[in-house]
Amino acid sequence: MFNKGQFQIMVAFSLMPVKKINSQIDFKYVDGNQDATYLVDTVSAKYRLDKSNFGSAINIGIGYFFTDKFRTSINVKPYLNSFLSNSAKNGKVYGVQFDLGLDYFHNISKDLNISFGTTASRIIGGFGITSGGAKKKEYLVVNGNELYDNDIGFHIIDNSWAFSPKIGLHYKIANNIIFYANSGFQMTFGRESRMNFAGLQKDGTVKWNSKEYNDSDVSLTINNTKINNENIYNLPYKFSGVLLELGTLINLNK
Numbered sequence: 001m002f003n004k005g006q007f008q009i010m011v012a013f014s015l016m017p018v019k020k021i022n023s024q025i026d027f028k029y030v031d032g033n034q035d036a037t038y039l040v041d042t043v044s045a046k047y048r049l050d051k052s053n054f055g056s057a058i059n060i061g062i063g064y065f066f067t068d069k070f071r072t073s074i075n076v077k078p079y080l081n082s083f084l085s086n087s088a089k090n091g092k093v094y095g096v097q098f099d100l101g102l103d104y105f106h107n108i109s110k111d112l113n114i115s116f117g118t119t120a121s122r123i124i125g126g127f128g129i130t131s132g133g134a135k136k137k138e139y140l141v142v143n144g145n146e147l148y149d150n151d152i153g154f155h156i157i158d159n160s161w162a163f164s165p166k167i168g169l170h171y172k173i174a175n176n177i178i179f180y181a182n183s184g185f186q187m188t189f190g191r192e193s194r195m196n197f198a199g200l201q202k203d204g205t206v207k208w209n210s211k212e213y214n215d216s217d218v219s220l221t222i223n224n225t226k227i228n229n230e231n232i233y234n235l236p237y238k239f240s241g242v243l244l245e246l247g248t249l250i251n252l253n254k
Contacts, residue, residue: 001113001172002071002105002251008063012247014077016239017186018055018093023236025049025091026221027129027154029197031140041140045131045154047091049236055093056080059247069106075099079125087151089128093237095158098122103168111172115182119164123188123239127156129220133199140199142209147199156220157196160188160239168245176251181244188240193232195220 025048031041061075081094103117133150134140140147166184173179195211195218211218213228220227222236 001107001111001170001178002065002068004065004068005253006065007252008065008071008073009250009252010059010061010063010073010075010247011250012059012180012182012245014057014059014247015054015244016057016077016079016097017053017241017243018079018237018239019241020049020052020093020237022051023049023222024224025129025236026219027131028219029140029142029154030217031134031142041134041136043131043133043135043140043152043154045090045129049091053241054244057097059245061099063101063249069104071101071103071105073099073101073103075101075119082126087130089126089153089155090130091128093125093127095123095125097124097162099164105170113170115168115170117166117168119162119166119184121162121164121186123158123160123162125158125160125239127158127235127237129154129156139202142197142199142211145207145209146202147197147207147209148202149200152197152199155196155198156235157194158235158239159192161190162186162188162239164243166243170249178249178251179247180249181246183245184243186240186243188238191232191238193235 028044057077057079063073077097081092101119103115107113164186168182170180197209
């Protein structure tokens with residue numbers, strides 16, 4: 001079914017582990033202080049986060065067999081929530097995952113084989129806390145930048161690494177076309193997190209502004225526990241758990 005020097009294109013639907021717990025989210029941003037030279041404004045948001053175990057993603061990649069049994073692969077997996085509008089991301093986890101994989105294949109029959117492998121991943125995720133814009137004046141000031149639009153995105157941005165052992169079945173359904181199913185367990189580590197505020201400046205360009213949880217003008221509370229730079233693992237979601245994948249491989253050469 002596979003040969004040394006063979007390239008593949010992979011397209012799949014993935015259920016990625018995004019473990020969310022039932023949580024009360026309270027967010028507040030204070031634009032300025034009593035000594036500010038401009039009018040102080042406050043933006044806040046409250047909502048419930050419902051428990052779930054998976055997030056949906058598409059998987060696009062390319063593989064290369066450097067022997068008849070071993071394949072290396074590179075994949076990109078954007079979460080479907082990433083394609084939502086800014087306001088629709090409120091209370092949802094989104095992002096993109098980059099995978100580097102290595103798999104060993106064992107033939108069960110002419111058209112069926114089993115694979116054992118592992119994947120190293122970089123996950124850049126987000127969590128929407130969108131809210132309205134300024135109420136007392138025309139703009140909000142974030143890091144000294146004036147943001148004028150009424151749909152300013154306040155987002156948690158996560159960066160994590162992951163390691164995922166997995167097992168898969170591959171069945172040849174036509175010449176050079178193979179259906180496959182994978183299952184594995186994703187384990188994340190090295191989590192970093194911050195807040196990014198995105199909004200339009202007066203000239204219409206988008207400006208991204210990074211904030212640390214310890215900054216005095218921002219407050220994120222999860223179930224009455226304030227999040228700071230030291231307790232980011234209290235964020236109400238993580239990217240560890242079971243992953244499932246169904247897809248198609250296309251062999252580009254024999």
